[in-house]
Amino acid sequence: MTSSAVPGRLARFLDGDVWHSFKQSPMAMLAAAIAAVCIFCAVFAPWVAPHDPFDLATLDLSDSRLPPVWIEGSKPQYLLGTDDQGRDILSALMYGARISLLVGLASVLLSLLVGVALGLLSGFVGGKVDGFIMRVCDVMLSFPSILIALLIDGVGRALFPNAHDTLAFGVLILAISLTGWVQYARTVRGSTLVERNKEYVQAARVIGVSPARIMLRHVLPNVMGPVLVLATIQVAAAILTEATLSFLGVGVPPTSPSLGTLIRIGNDFLFSGEWWITIFPGLALVLIALSVNLLGDWLRDALNPRLR
Numbered sequence: 286m287t288s289s290a291v292p293g294r295l296a297r298f299l300d301g302d303v304w305h306s307f308k309q310s311p312m313a314m315l316a317a318a319i320a321a322v323c324i325f326c327a328v329f330a331p332w333v334a335p336h337d338p339f340d341l342a343t344l345d346l347s348d349s350r351l352p353p354v355w356i357e358g359s360k361p362q363y364l365l366g367t368d369d370q371g372r373d374i375l376s377a378l379m380y381g382a383r384i385s386l387l388v389g390l391a392s393v394l395l396s397l398l399v400g401v402a403l404g405l406l407s408g409f410v411g412g413k414v415d416g417f418i419m420r421v422c423d424v425m426l427s428f429p430s431i432l433i434a435l436l437i438d439g440v441g442r443a444l445f446p447n448a449h450d451t452l453a454f455g456v457l458i459l460a461i462s463l464t465g466w467v468q469y470a471r472t473v474r475g476s477t478l479v480e481r482n483k484e485y486v487q488a489a490r491v492i493g494v495s496p497a498r499i500m501l502r503h504v505l506p507n508v509m510g511p512v513l514v515l516a517t518i519q520v521a522a523a524i525l526t527e528a529t530l531s532f533l534g535v536g537v538p539p540t541s542p543s544l545g546t547l548i549r550i551g552n553d554f555l556f557s558g559e560w561w562i563t564i565f566p567g568l569a570l571v572l573i574a575l576s577v578n579l580l581g582d583w584l585r586d587a588l589n590p591r592l593r
Contacts, residue, residue, distance in 0.1 A: 306587040316579035323573050327386050330379040335362065338372035338380060339541070345371050350559045366561045368550060374561060377547055378569045384543040385573070388454065389524035392461035396523075397516050399462065400469025405508070407470065408477025409500050419474070422467045430464035431529060437463055438535045457537060461526050465519055472515055476508035510588045518581035521574040528570055544570045 307313050326333055337343060348371040352359045359366065365374040407418040425433070441456030480486060481504065489499045524544075531537055531545025532552075542550070544566050551563025 307583070310583055312579055313583035316576040316583070319572055319576040320580060323382060323569070323576070324386065326379045327383040330376075330383050334373075334376040334379045335364070336373040336376040338377040347371070350554070350562070352559075353561055365565050366559075368547075368562045369554060369559075374565050377542070378544070378566060381542055381544045381547050381566065382569060382573065384537055384541055385524050385527055385545070385570070388458055388461070388527045388537070388543070389520050392458045392465065392523045392527075393516055393519050395458060395462040396465035396519065397469055397512065400466035401473050401505075401509075401512060403466070404470035404473025405477055405500050405505060408474040409481050409496065409504060415474070418470065422470055425464070425467045431526065433464045434460040434526060434530060435533070435535060436460075438530060454537060457527065457530065460530070461523050464526070465523065468515060468519070469512060472511050473508050476511060477504055480504045480507050514581060514585040514588060517584055518578060521577040521581070524570070524577075525574055544573075 307317075331337070348360065348363070348367050349369050351363050351367040353366045353374075354361055354364055356366075363373050363375075365378070367373055368377065403418050407415045437460035438456055441460070486499060486503060489503055494503075527537075527543060528545030528548065531543050532549045534549065537543050537546060547566035548563050548570070551559070551561075551566060554560075554562050555564075
């Protein structure tokens with residue numbers, strides 16, 4: 286790729302309908318700003334967080350359950366207060382969001398790869414292959430997604446009882462991915478059924494292009510629009526699923542708590558007056574999920590000419 290190719294593509298993007306739609310949508314710009322701040326704080330948590338909430342040497346139990354700075358009895362170094370272990374809530378939110386976003390993005394990426402591959406194969410090949418893949422999708426859809434995630438997570442922990450944190454993260458990502466690939470497969474299959482009968486596909490077959498090349502080079506780029514929209518929305522769903530599993534105690538390990546784990550810990554003190562321990566992680570989770578969902582809704586409208 287030449288050095289002028291990237292600026293040229295950037296210029297075409299800035300002159301395109303998607304960027305124009307983004308500039309004309311205050312809601313999309315606000316959602317993007319909130320998502321950017323959350324992602325920035327999560328990615329650069331070791332540098333922007335006021336404290337390291339997981340460094341046991343810095344924790345002081347005498348600072349536990351301190352309220353936010355605007356309530357009497359607080360300390361100025363703890364802006365949003367502390368939890369029952371004396372950890373700074375604001376710092377814990379940044380580190381917790383880092384874990385939630387990592388699990389959410391990784392599970393969506395894995396779901397996308399599996400779902401797009403199976404959907405493309407199902408729609409292009411058809412026949413018994415299509416029937417088999419769609420029946421598997423029907424079976425997966427007949428079970429609640431959270432139940433499947435709990436089952437996979439439980440089986441993984443039973444098979445690897447002494448697993449370290451990395452393997453525990455892998456089991457959680459796999460559990461969420463196995464419940465998310467079905468929607469990608471069905472979406473891509475429907476679009477592929479339309480694309481495979483168009484003239485450019487028929488022409489490629491006539492000149493002897495292999496089916497694999499037709500699927501990857503010709504059909505796949507034309508079915509990715511709905512997939513990108515679905516993936517954006519599924520990021521929020523995956524983060525909420527991870528938070529649900531962590532709230533139930535089967536998510537990420539306690540040594541690396543995510544937003545769901547923080548909410549579960551704070552839930553024990555909600556009715557004893559220390560409401561900030563669970564309210565602030567809950568608000569952070571809502572902000573992340575809501576901003577991503579709003580971006581997904583905008584992207585759906587921007588990529589669909591009929592909705593503009």
